[in-house]
Amino acid sequence: MNSMTDTAVTEEAIADYLQQTPEFFERHAEMLTGVQLISGHGPRAVSLQERQAQMLREKIKGLEHRIMDMMRHGSENTSIANKIHQWTCAMSKVQDLRELPHVVTASLQHIFEVPQVALRLWNVSGAHSGSIYTMGVSEDAKAFAASLTMPFCGPNMGFESAHWLAQPDAIQSMALLPLHDGAMESTSNVFGMLVLGSPDAARFDATMGTEFLSRIAQLASASLSRMRLSPLSLARS
Template sequence: MSRGIDGITEDDIAQYLSLNPAFFERHAELLAEVRLASPHGTRAISLQERQALLLRERIKGLEGRLMEMIRHGQENTAIADRLHRWTRAVMLARDPRTLPALLVEELKSQFLVPQAALRLWGVDAALAHEPFVLAEPGAVREFADALALPLCGLNTGEVEAAQWLHDGTPALSIACIPLRSEQAGGSFGLLMLGSPDATRFESDMGVDFLVRIGDIAAAALSQLLPR
Protein backbone atom coordinates (compact mmCIF):
# COMPACT_ATOMS: atom_id res chain seq x y z
CA MET A 1 0.00 0.00 0.00
CA SER A 2 1.58 3.29 -1.08
CA ARG A 3 1.62 6.29 1.25
CA GLY A 4 1.41 9.88 0.14
CA ILE A 5 1.83 13.19 1.86
CA ASP A 6 1.61 13.10 5.64
CA GLY A 7 1.08 9.34 5.59
CA ILE A 8 -2.20 9.45 3.66
CA THR A 9 -2.77 6.13 1.92
CA GLU A 10 -4.73 5.22 -1.21
CA ASP A 11 -7.29 3.56 1.04
CA ASP A 12 -7.71 6.83 2.93
CA ILE A 13 -8.41 8.64 -0.35
CA ALA A 14 -10.81 5.93 -1.55
CA GLN A 15 -12.68 6.03 1.77
CA TYR A 16 -12.89 9.82 1.65
CA LEU A 17 -14.33 9.77 -1.89
CA SER A 18 -16.87 7.08 -0.97
CA LEU A 19 -18.00 9.13 2.03
CA ASN A 20 -18.11 12.36 0.02
CA PRO A 21 -19.92 11.58 -3.25
CA ALA A 22 -20.37 15.29 -3.97
CA PHE A 23 -16.60 15.80 -4.22
CA PHE A 24 -16.55 15.54 -8.02
CA GLU A 25 -19.58 17.79 -8.26
CA ARG A 26 -17.59 20.48 -6.48
CA HIS A 27 -14.50 19.68 -8.56
CA ALA A 28 -15.99 18.65 -11.89
CA GLU A 29 -12.89 19.82 -13.77
CA LEU A 30 -10.94 16.90 -12.27
CA LEU A 31 -13.03 14.36 -14.16
CA ALA A 32 -11.65 15.68 -17.44
CA GLU A 33 -8.08 16.12 -16.12
CA VAL A 34 -7.63 12.64 -14.62
CA ARG A 35 -6.11 10.38 -17.28
CA LEU A 36 -6.24 6.58 -17.14
CA ALA A 37 -4.84 3.85 -19.36
CA SER A 38 -7.37 2.58 -21.88
CA PRO A 39 -8.17 -1.15 -21.50
CA HIS A 40 -8.27 -1.37 -25.32
CA GLY A 41 -4.96 0.27 -26.17
CA THR A 42 -2.02 2.32 -24.95
CA ARG A 43 -3.62 5.76 -25.18
CA ALA A 44 -4.72 7.61 -22.05
CA ILE A 45 -8.39 8.40 -21.54
CA SER A 46 -10.30 10.55 -19.08
CA LEU A 47 -11.97 9.16 -16.01
CA GLN A 48 -15.34 9.87 -17.63
CA GLU A 49 -14.40 7.86 -20.71
CA ARG A 50 -13.17 4.99 -18.53
CA GLN A 51 -16.44 4.98 -16.60
CA ALA A 52 -18.38 5.00 -19.86
CA LEU A 53 -16.36 2.00 -21.10
CA LEU A 54 -16.97 0.11 -17.88
CA LEU A 55 -20.68 0.84 -18.09
CA ARG A 56 -20.85 -0.29 -21.72
CA GLU A 57 -19.04 -3.54 -20.85
CA ARG A 58 -21.37 -4.11 -17.91
CA ILE A 59 -24.43 -3.44 -20.08
CA LYS A 60 -23.09 -5.82 -22.74
CA GLY A 61 -22.66 -8.51 -20.09
CA LEU A 62 -26.19 -7.95 -18.78
CA GLU A 63 -27.58 -8.09 -22.32
CA GLY A 64 -25.80 -11.41 -22.84
CA ARG A 65 -27.26 -12.82 -19.63
CA LEU A 66 -30.72 -11.57 -20.61
CA MET A 67 -30.52 -13.21 -24.03
CA GLU A 68 -29.39 -16.46 -22.38
CA MET A 69 -32.36 -16.31 -19.99
CA ILE A 70 -34.73 -15.70 -22.90
CA ARG A 71 -33.22 -18.62 -24.82
CA HIS A 72 -33.56 -20.95 -21.84
CA GLY A 73 -37.14 -19.75 -21.34
CA GLN A 74 -37.99 -20.50 -24.97
CA GLU A 75 -36.37 -23.94 -24.72
CA ASN A 76 -38.31 -24.72 -21.54
CA THR A 77 -41.55 -23.62 -23.17
CA ALA A 78 -40.86 -25.83 -26.19
CA ILE A 79 -40.14 -28.82 -23.93
CA ALA A 80 -43.32 -28.17 -21.93
CA ASP A 81 -45.33 -28.06 -25.17
CA ARG A 82 -43.84 -31.37 -26.34
CA LEU A 83 -44.52 -32.98 -22.97
CA HIS A 84 -48.11 -31.72 -23.13
CA ARG A 85 -48.67 -33.16 -26.62
CA TRP A 86 -47.09 -36.49 -25.68
CA THR A 87 -49.12 -36.78 -22.47
CA ARG A 88 -52.33 -35.89 -24.29
CA ALA A 89 -51.71 -38.54 -26.97
CA VAL A 90 -51.05 -41.16 -24.29
CA MET A 91 -54.18 -40.22 -22.32
CA LEU A 92 -56.37 -40.42 -25.43
CA ALA A 93 -55.26 -43.99 -26.18
CA ARG A 94 -58.18 -46.39 -25.73
CA ASP A 95 -56.73 -49.78 -26.65
CA PRO A 96 -54.37 -51.19 -23.97
CA ARG A 97 -52.76 -53.47 -26.56
CA THR A 98 -51.61 -50.57 -28.74
CA LEU A 99 -50.76 -48.19 -25.87
CA PRO A 100 -47.09 -49.25 -25.42
CA ALA A 101 -46.30 -48.83 -29.12
CA LEU A 102 -48.16 -45.51 -29.29
CA LEU A 103 -46.36 -44.24 -26.19
CA VAL A 104 -42.98 -45.09 -27.69
CA GLU A 105 -43.70 -43.68 -31.16
CA GLU A 106 -45.09 -40.44 -29.76
CA LEU A 107 -42.07 -40.13 -27.49
CA LYS A 108 -39.73 -40.51 -30.46
CA SER A 109 -41.75 -38.04 -32.53
CA GLN A 110 -42.28 -35.32 -29.95
CA PHE A 111 -38.80 -35.34 -28.41
CA LEU A 112 -36.82 -36.33 -31.50
CA VAL A 113 -35.45 -39.44 -29.81
CA PRO A 114 -33.89 -41.65 -32.52
CA GLN A 115 -34.43 -44.95 -30.70
CA ALA A 116 -36.88 -46.03 -28.00
CA ALA A 117 -38.38 -49.27 -26.73
CA LEU A 118 -40.08 -50.65 -23.64
CA ARG A 119 -40.88 -53.98 -22.09
CA LEU A 120 -43.36 -54.82 -19.33
CA TRP A 121 -43.78 -57.79 -17.01
CA GLY A 122 -46.42 -58.95 -14.57
CA VAL A 123 -49.19 -57.66 -16.83
CA ASP A 124 -52.74 -58.96 -17.04
CA ALA A 125 -52.94 -62.55 -18.28
CA ALA A 126 -54.93 -61.47 -21.34
CA LEU A 127 -51.87 -59.53 -22.55
CA ALA A 128 -49.26 -62.14 -21.72
CA HIS A 129 -48.41 -62.88 -25.37
CA GLU A 130 -48.15 -59.29 -26.60
CA PRO A 131 -44.75 -58.34 -28.13
CA PHE A 132 -44.09 -55.72 -25.45
CA VAL A 133 -44.31 -58.29 -22.63
CA LEU A 134 -41.15 -59.81 -21.17
CA ALA A 135 -42.21 -63.28 -20.00
CA GLU A 136 -39.06 -63.89 -17.97
CA PRO A 137 -37.74 -60.48 -16.85
CA GLY A 138 -35.03 -61.98 -14.63
CA ALA A 139 -31.95 -59.76 -14.72
CA VAL A 140 -33.84 -56.92 -16.43
CA ARG A 141 -36.25 -56.71 -13.53
CA GLU A 142 -33.39 -56.77 -11.03
CA PHE A 143 -31.71 -53.98 -12.99
CA ALA A 144 -34.89 -51.87 -13.03
CA ASP A 145 -35.51 -52.47 -9.32
CA ALA A 146 -32.00 -51.27 -8.54
CA LEU A 147 -32.44 -47.95 -10.35
CA ALA A 148 -33.36 -45.21 -7.91
CA LEU A 149 -33.31 -42.74 -10.83
CA PRO A 150 -33.04 -43.01 -14.62
CA LEU A 151 -29.56 -44.04 -15.74
CA CYS A 152 -27.82 -42.32 -18.65
CA GLY A 153 -24.48 -42.88 -20.32
CA LEU A 154 -22.53 -44.62 -23.05
CA ASN A 155 -23.81 -47.95 -24.28
CA THR A 156 -20.99 -50.21 -23.16
CA GLY A 157 -22.96 -53.39 -23.82
CA GLU A 158 -23.40 -54.09 -20.12
CA VAL A 159 -27.12 -53.19 -20.09
CA GLU A 160 -29.03 -56.13 -21.52
CA ALA A 161 -32.08 -54.03 -22.35
CA ALA A 162 -30.04 -51.91 -24.77
CA GLN A 163 -30.54 -54.73 -27.27
CA TRP A 164 -34.20 -53.69 -27.59
CA LEU A 165 -33.03 -50.52 -29.34
CA HIS A 166 -31.36 -52.34 -32.24
CA ASP A 167 -32.78 -50.97 -35.48
CA GLY A 168 -29.78 -51.33 -37.75
CA THR A 169 -28.03 -48.34 -36.19
CA PRO A 170 -25.98 -48.85 -33.02
CA ALA A 171 -27.15 -46.93 -29.96
CA LEU A 172 -24.00 -45.24 -28.65
CA SER A 173 -25.69 -43.55 -25.70
CA ILE A 174 -28.71 -44.73 -23.75
CA ALA A 175 -31.16 -43.71 -21.04
CA CYS A 176 -32.78 -46.38 -18.85
CA ILE A 177 -36.05 -45.32 -17.18
CA PRO A 178 -37.66 -47.72 -14.68
CA LEU A 179 -41.45 -47.92 -14.66
CA ARG A 180 -42.89 -48.37 -11.17
CA SER A 181 -46.33 -48.75 -9.68
CA GLU A 182 -47.66 -49.28 -6.16
CA GLN A 183 -50.10 -51.67 -7.77
CA ALA A 184 -47.16 -53.81 -8.97
CA GLY A 185 -45.28 -53.42 -5.72
CA GLY A 186 -42.19 -52.14 -7.52
CA SER A 187 -40.96 -52.05 -11.10
CA PHE A 188 -43.15 -53.56 -13.82
CA GLY A 189 -41.31 -52.28 -16.86
CA LEU A 190 -38.31 -50.52 -18.33
CA LEU A 191 -38.33 -47.73 -20.91
CA MET A 192 -35.16 -47.43 -22.98
CA LEU A 193 -34.07 -44.42 -25.04
CA GLY A 194 -31.08 -44.48 -27.35
CA SER A 195 -29.15 -42.43 -29.85
CA PRO A 196 -26.30 -42.95 -32.33
CA ASP A 197 -24.93 -39.70 -30.86
CA ALA A 198 -22.62 -40.63 -27.98
CA THR A 199 -23.29 -37.28 -26.26
CA ARG A 200 -27.11 -37.36 -26.40
CA PHE A 201 -27.52 -39.17 -23.06
CA GLU A 202 -24.46 -38.33 -20.99
CA SER A 203 -23.80 -39.80 -17.55
CA ASP A 204 -23.70 -36.37 -15.88
CA MET A 205 -26.88 -34.98 -17.44
CA GLY A 206 -29.83 -34.00 -15.27
CA VAL A 207 -32.56 -36.63 -15.09
CA ASP A 208 -35.46 -34.62 -13.63
CA PHE A 209 -37.22 -34.55 -16.99
CA LEU A 210 -36.67 -38.28 -17.51
CA VAL A 211 -38.19 -38.92 -14.08
CA ARG A 212 -41.35 -37.13 -15.23
CA ILE A 213 -41.41 -39.12 -18.45
CA GLY A 214 -41.16 -42.31 -16.40
CA ASP A 215 -43.90 -41.23 -13.98
CA ILE A 216 -46.33 -40.41 -16.80
CA ALA A 217 -45.50 -43.58 -18.73
CA ALA A 218 -45.90 -45.74 -15.62
CA ALA A 219 -49.23 -44.12 -14.73
CA ALA A 220 -50.58 -44.75 -18.25
CA LEU A 221 -49.26 -48.30 -18.53
CA SER A 222 -50.45 -49.35 -15.07
CA GLN A 223 -53.87 -50.06 -16.65
CA LEU A 224 -52.24 -53.14 -18.22
CA LEU A 225 -51.57 -54.67 -14.79
CA PRO A 226 -53.93 -57.19 -13.18
CA ARG A 227 -56.85 -55.59 -11.36
Protein backbone atom coordinates (compact mmCIF):
# COMPACT_ATOMS: atom_id res chain seq x y z
CA MET A 1 0.00 0.00 0.00
CA ASN A 2 1.38 3.39 -1.04
CA SER A 3 -0.80 5.83 0.87
CA MET A 4 0.27 9.25 2.19
CA THR A 5 0.18 7.83 5.73
CA ASP A 6 2.56 5.04 4.81
CA THR A 7 4.90 7.58 3.18
CA ALA A 8 4.84 9.82 6.27
CA VAL A 9 5.47 6.95 8.62
CA THR A 10 8.32 5.67 6.44
CA GLU A 11 9.94 9.13 6.32
CA GLU A 12 9.57 9.45 10.09
CA ALA A 13 11.17 6.05 10.56
CA ILE A 14 14.04 7.01 8.26
CA ALA A 15 14.60 10.30 10.08
CA ASP A 16 14.51 8.51 13.44
CA TYR A 17 17.01 5.94 12.22
CA LEU A 18 19.44 8.55 10.92
CA GLN A 19 19.26 10.50 14.20
CA GLN A 20 19.98 7.40 16.23
CA THR A 21 22.63 6.09 13.85
CA PRO A 22 24.98 9.02 13.04
CA GLU A 23 27.69 6.59 11.96
CA PHE A 24 25.55 5.83 8.90
CA PHE A 25 27.04 8.85 7.15
CA GLU A 26 30.53 7.78 8.14
CA ARG A 27 29.95 4.50 6.34
CA HIS A 28 28.30 6.27 3.39
CA ALA A 29 30.18 9.58 3.22
CA GLU A 30 29.61 9.80 -0.54
CA MET A 31 25.92 10.54 0.12
CA LEU A 32 26.77 13.88 1.74
CA THR A 33 28.19 15.16 -1.53
CA GLY A 34 25.77 13.32 -3.77
CA VAL A 35 22.53 14.62 -2.23
CA GLN A 36 21.18 17.67 -4.06
CA LEU A 37 18.70 20.06 -2.43
CA ILE A 38 16.85 23.18 -3.58
CA SER A 39 18.64 26.32 -2.45
CA GLY A 40 16.82 28.56 -0.01
CA HIS A 41 17.66 31.53 -2.26
CA GLY A 42 16.48 30.28 -5.65
CA PRO A 43 15.59 27.23 -7.74
CA ARG A 44 19.14 26.01 -8.23
CA ALA A 45 20.28 22.75 -6.65
CA VAL A 46 22.99 22.77 -3.98
CA SER A 47 24.79 20.10 -2.02
CA LEU A 48 23.68 19.05 1.44
CA GLN A 49 26.69 20.75 3.01
CA GLU A 50 25.99 24.02 1.19
CA ARG A 51 22.33 23.94 2.21
CA GLN A 52 23.36 23.33 5.83
CA ALA A 53 25.79 26.23 5.62
CA GLN A 54 23.00 28.48 4.29
CA MET A 55 20.70 27.46 7.14
CA LEU A 56 23.46 28.10 9.67
CA ARG A 57 24.17 31.56 8.22
CA GLU A 58 20.47 32.42 8.41
CA LYS A 59 20.33 31.24 12.02
CA ILE A 60 23.41 33.31 12.90
CA LYS A 61 21.88 36.36 11.20
CA GLY A 62 18.68 35.91 13.21
CA LEU A 63 20.67 35.66 16.45
CA GLU A 64 22.64 38.79 15.52
CA HIS A 65 19.39 40.72 15.03
CA ARG A 66 18.13 39.53 18.41
CA ILE A 67 21.38 40.57 20.10
CA MET A 68 21.22 44.00 18.45
CA ASP A 69 17.63 44.43 19.65
CA MET A 70 18.63 43.44 23.19
CA MET A 71 21.53 45.89 23.15
CA ARG A 72 19.30 48.68 21.82
CA HIS A 73 16.62 48.06 24.46
CA GLY A 74 19.30 47.85 27.15
CA SER A 75 20.78 51.16 26.04
CA GLU A 76 17.34 52.79 25.99
CA ASN A 77 16.52 51.51 29.48
CA THR A 78 19.86 52.76 30.81
CA SER A 79 19.22 56.17 29.28
CA ILE A 80 15.75 56.38 30.85
CA ALA A 81 17.10 55.24 34.23
CA ASN A 82 19.78 57.96 34.08
CA LYS A 83 17.14 60.57 33.27
CA ILE A 84 14.99 59.43 36.19
CA HIS A 85 18.01 59.72 38.46
CA GLN A 86 18.75 63.23 37.15
CA TRP A 87 15.13 64.28 37.63
CA THR A 88 15.03 62.84 41.15
CA CYS A 89 18.15 64.79 42.07
CA ALA A 90 16.54 68.01 40.79
CA MET A 91 13.50 67.48 43.02
CA SER A 92 15.64 66.56 46.02
CA LYS A 93 17.50 69.88 45.85
CA VAL A 94 14.33 71.93 46.28
CA GLN A 95 14.09 73.44 49.76
CA ASP A 96 11.25 75.91 49.23
CA LEU A 97 8.11 73.82 48.68
CA ARG A 98 6.49 76.67 46.78
CA GLU A 99 9.02 76.06 44.01
CA LEU A 100 8.61 72.28 43.96
CA PRO A 101 5.68 71.98 41.47
CA HIS A 102 7.54 74.15 38.96
CA VAL A 103 10.73 72.14 39.36
CA VAL A 104 8.81 68.86 38.97
CA THR A 105 7.20 69.93 35.70
CA ALA A 106 10.01 72.03 34.18
CA SER A 107 12.75 69.47 34.86
CA LEU A 108 10.52 66.63 33.66
CA GLN A 109 9.85 68.52 30.44
CA HIS A 110 13.53 69.35 29.91
CA ILE A 111 15.18 66.08 30.94
CA PHE A 112 12.71 63.74 29.20
CA GLU A 113 12.11 66.09 26.26
CA VAL A 114 8.34 66.07 26.73
CA PRO A 115 6.77 68.89 24.67
CA GLN A 116 4.16 69.83 27.27
CA VAL A 117 3.79 69.00 30.97
CA ALA A 118 1.12 70.06 33.45
CA LEU A 119 0.46 69.37 37.11
CA ARG A 120 -2.57 69.79 39.33
CA LEU A 121 -2.80 69.12 43.07
CA TRP A 122 -5.63 69.11 45.56
CA ASN A 123 -5.96 68.67 49.31
CA VAL A 124 -2.79 70.69 49.81
CA SER A 125 -1.99 72.82 52.83
CA GLY A 126 -3.17 76.41 52.98
CA ALA A 127 0.23 77.84 52.13
CA HIS A 128 0.04 76.25 48.68
CA SER A 129 -3.68 76.39 47.94
CA GLY A 130 -3.49 79.60 45.92
CA SER A 131 -0.97 78.51 43.30
CA ILE A 132 -1.74 77.81 39.65
CA TYR A 133 -1.03 74.14 40.33
CA THR A 134 -4.16 73.87 42.48
CA MET A 135 -6.62 75.73 40.25
CA GLY A 136 -9.18 74.56 37.71
CA VAL A 137 -9.71 70.99 38.92
CA SER A 138 -13.28 69.73 38.93
CA GLU A 139 -14.64 66.95 41.11
CA ASP A 140 -15.02 64.83 37.97
CA ALA A 141 -11.31 65.22 37.22
CA LYS A 142 -10.45 64.20 40.78
CA ALA A 143 -12.73 61.17 40.52
CA PHE A 144 -11.15 60.20 37.19
CA ALA A 145 -7.67 60.43 38.71
CA ALA A 146 -8.79 58.26 41.63
CA SER A 147 -10.08 55.63 39.19
CA LEU A 148 -6.67 55.12 37.57
CA THR A 149 -4.63 52.29 39.03
CA MET A 150 -1.83 52.84 36.51
CA PRO A 151 -0.78 55.61 34.13
CA PHE A 152 -3.08 56.17 31.16
CA CYS A 153 -1.47 56.41 27.72
CA GLY A 154 -3.40 57.18 24.56
CA PRO A 155 -4.85 59.83 22.28
CA ASN A 156 -6.13 63.20 23.39
CA MET A 157 -9.83 62.44 23.79
CA GLY A 158 -10.80 65.78 25.23
CA PHE A 159 -10.01 65.07 28.86
CA GLU A 160 -10.34 68.00 31.22
CA SER A 161 -6.71 67.46 32.17
CA ALA A 162 -5.64 68.19 28.56
CA HIS A 163 -6.73 71.79 29.11
CA TRP A 164 -4.21 72.14 31.92
CA LEU A 165 -1.51 72.09 29.24
CA ALA A 166 -0.31 75.33 27.68
CA GLN A 167 -1.39 74.36 24.13
CA PRO A 168 -3.99 71.58 24.41
CA ASP A 169 -5.07 71.80 20.76
CA ALA A 170 -1.58 70.74 19.65
CA ILE A 171 -1.66 67.53 21.68
CA GLN A 172 -2.19 64.22 19.85
CA SER A 173 -1.16 61.77 22.59
CA MET A 174 -1.10 61.99 26.38
CA ALA A 175 0.08 60.24 29.50
CA LEU A 176 -1.92 60.80 32.67
CA LEU A 177 -0.10 59.94 35.91
CA PRO A 178 -2.19 59.93 39.10
CA LEU A 179 -0.32 60.98 42.23
CA HIS A 180 -0.92 58.79 45.28
CA ASP A 181 0.03 59.22 48.87
CA GLY A 182 0.41 55.47 49.18
CA ALA A 183 0.53 52.43 46.87
CA MET A 184 0.13 53.16 43.17
CA GLU A 185 -2.45 50.39 42.86
CA SER A 186 -4.66 51.98 45.49
CA THR A 187 -7.40 54.38 44.40
CA SER A 188 -7.41 56.10 47.77
CA ASN A 189 -5.30 59.07 48.81
CA VAL A 190 -5.05 60.48 45.28
CA PHE A 191 -4.02 64.11 45.55
CA GLY A 192 -2.95 65.13 42.07
CA MET A 193 -2.15 64.30 38.48
CA LEU A 194 0.79 64.80 36.14
CA VAL A 195 -0.11 65.31 32.49
CA LEU A 196 2.40 64.69 29.69
CA GLY A 197 1.41 65.78 26.19
CA SER A 198 2.94 65.44 22.74
CA PRO A 199 1.98 66.44 19.17
CA ASP A 200 3.30 63.00 18.14
CA ALA A 201 0.40 60.53 18.15
CA ALA A 202 2.82 57.64 18.79
CA ARG A 203 4.70 59.23 21.72
CA PHE A 204 2.25 57.93 24.34
CA ASP A 205 0.64 54.98 22.60
CA ALA A 206 -1.97 52.86 24.35
CA THR A 207 0.15 49.74 23.82
CA MET A 208 3.33 51.09 25.40
CA GLY A 209 4.64 49.79 28.68
CA THR A 210 4.05 51.95 31.73
CA GLU A 211 6.78 50.73 34.09
CA PHE A 212 8.90 53.87 33.85
CA LEU A 213 5.85 56.14 33.89
CA SER A 214 4.72 54.42 37.09
CA ARG A 215 8.16 55.05 38.56
CA ILE A 216 7.91 58.73 37.62
CA ALA A 217 4.45 58.92 39.25
CA GLN A 218 5.75 57.30 42.44
CA LEU A 219 8.73 59.66 42.69
CA ALA A 220 6.61 62.73 42.00
CA SER A 221 4.07 61.54 44.57
CA ALA A 222 6.74 61.05 47.22
CA SER A 223 8.17 64.51 46.62
CA LEU A 224 4.91 66.43 46.29
CA SER A 225 3.21 64.68 49.22
CA ARG A 226 5.06 67.14 51.48
CA MET A 227 2.60 69.79 50.28
CA ARG A 228 -0.47 67.83 51.36
CA LEU A 229 -2.78 68.61 54.23
CA SER A 230 -2.09 66.58 57.33
CA PRO A 231 -4.31 63.49 57.83
CA LEU A 232 -5.99 65.28 60.77
CA SER A 233 -6.80 68.31 58.62
CA LEU A 234 -8.16 66.07 55.86
CA ALA A 235 -10.41 64.30 58.36
CA ARG A 236 -11.85 67.63 59.50
CA SER A 237 -12.40 68.98 55.95
